[in-house]
Amino acid sequence: MKPDSRPLILVTNDDGIQAKGILHLARCMAPLGRVVVVAPDRAQSGMGHAVTINDVLRIEERPFPVKEVEQAWQTSGTPVDCVKLAIYEILGQKPDLLVSGINHGSNASINVIYSGTMSAAVEGAVEGIPSVGFSLLDHSPDADFSATTPFVTKIAQQVLSKGLPTGTCLNVNFPKLTDQEIQGIKICRQSTGHWDDAFDKRTSPSGSTYYWMTGNFNNPDQGEDTDEWALRKNFISIVPTQFDLTAHHAISTLNQWDLK
Numbered sequence: 001m002k003p004d005s006r007p008l009i010l011v012t013n014d015d016g017i018q019a020k021g022i023l024h025l026a027r028c029m030a031p032l033g034r035v036v037v038v039a040p041d042r043a044q045s046g047m048g049h050a051v052t053i054n055d056v057l058r059i060e061e062r063p064f065p066v067k068e069v070e071q072a073w074q075t076s077g078t079p080v081d082c083v084k085l086a087i088y089e090i091l092g093q094k095p096d097l098l099v100s101g102i103n104h105g106s107n108a109s110i111n112v113i114y115s116g117t118m119s120a121a122v123e124g125a126v127e128g129i130p131s132v133g134f135s136l137l138d139h140s141p142d143a144d145f146s147a148t149t150p151f152v153t154k155i156a157q158q159v160l161s162k163g164l165p166t167g168t169c170l171n172v173n174f175p176k177l178t179d180q181e182i183q184g185i186k187i188c189r190q191s192t193g194h195w196d197d198a199f200d201k202r203t204s205p206s207g208s209t210y211y212w213m214t215g216n217f218n219n220p221d222q223g224e225d226t227d228e229w230a231l232r233k234n235f236i237s238i239v240p241t242q243f244d245l246t247a248h249h250a251i252s253t254l255n256q257w258d259l260k
Contacts, residue, residue: 007033007096007160010086010129014044014079014103014116017072021102023065024145025134028152029099030068032160036095037064038086040116041074045105047116049123051084052077059085079120087127097160098124101134102152104143108135108173108227108237109193109219121169122243130159131169133241137231138176147179151236164240171239175231186235191226193219 009029013022017039029035041060057077064072073090075082079100087094100120107115117133124131134152136143155172164170171190175182200212219228227237 004034008091008093009033009035009156010083010091010095010098010124011035011037011069012039012079012082012086012098012100012120014040014047014100014120016040016043017062017064017074019043019104020141020143021104021134021136021145024148025099025102025152026064026066026069028149029097029156030066032153032156033096035066035069036086036091037069037072038082038090039072039074040079040082041076044078044116046114047078047080047119048114049080049119050078050116052081057081057085059090079116080123083120083123083127094127094129096130097156098129098131099134099152099156100124100131102145102148102174103133103135104141105139106135106137106173106231107133107171108231108239109191109217109221110195112171112190112239112241118169118171118241121171122241125164125167125169125241126243128166130164132156132159132172133169134172134174136174136176143176147177147182148174150179151182151185155238167244168240168242171227171237171241173227173231173237175234175236177234181234182236183234184236186230186237188227188230188237188239189223189225190239190241191219191223191228192221193217193228
């Protein structure tokens with residue numbers, strides 16, 4: 001029997017292995033190569049680039065509803081843990097492509113730094129793997145991902161054939177629209193929006209105080225080249241994203257300080 005020469009594709013997410021978004025993403029990847037799913041055993045949204053260092057990590061192979069998937073594993077860890085475990089324990093190699101999502105909710109603008117979905121893609125970039133994070137602007141557990149199919153496939157095909165610059169992954173966000181309503185794809189920069197945080201203070205039946213984080217998204221960035229602008233105009237946004245957090249523009253300023 002000839003060895004399978006098709007690309008090896010790792011699929012992960014932060015909403016948990018049972019989420020509808022990862023099922024759809026795995027189906028989209030099936031025609032493109034050999035698909036292996038490694039994802040958290042429960043929702044891990046908002047975990048950012050967290051890794052597990054104060055607890056054990058568990059992995060368990062499990063059935064997966066998409067029959068074309070070669071293997072599916074759930075882990076007790078974060079999305080970044082999933083990527084590390086996939087490479088070094090489950091696959092024993094780096095995949096040809098890593099895709100994360102499809103996230104239930106936006107990862108545009110400042111959301112990218114909190115996102116477990118995007119942190120998995122960033123970890124892929126750290127490992128030198130062409131990686132893409134996909135998100136749909138719909139938080140519903142029963143969100144309709146059907147309109148994303150041709151675009152997810154096209155983007156993944158392009159990444160497989162052309163690669164990505166070293167240290168770069170893609171942050172792809174879909175507006176909540178039908179395929180007829182989507183106007184196309186825009187390559188964008190990340191908008192400079194932010195969250196105005198607030199907390200809902202409550203009292204438990206036992207009399208102790210607890211809090212729920214709330215807040216409102218504030219985007220003063222009116223540029224017409226941003227992800228938020230593209231999404232408002234019914235486009236899919238693609239932001240090339242890197243893990244180098246150096247503020248390069250500030251180096252010359254700091255070099256003028258008297259630090260001797």
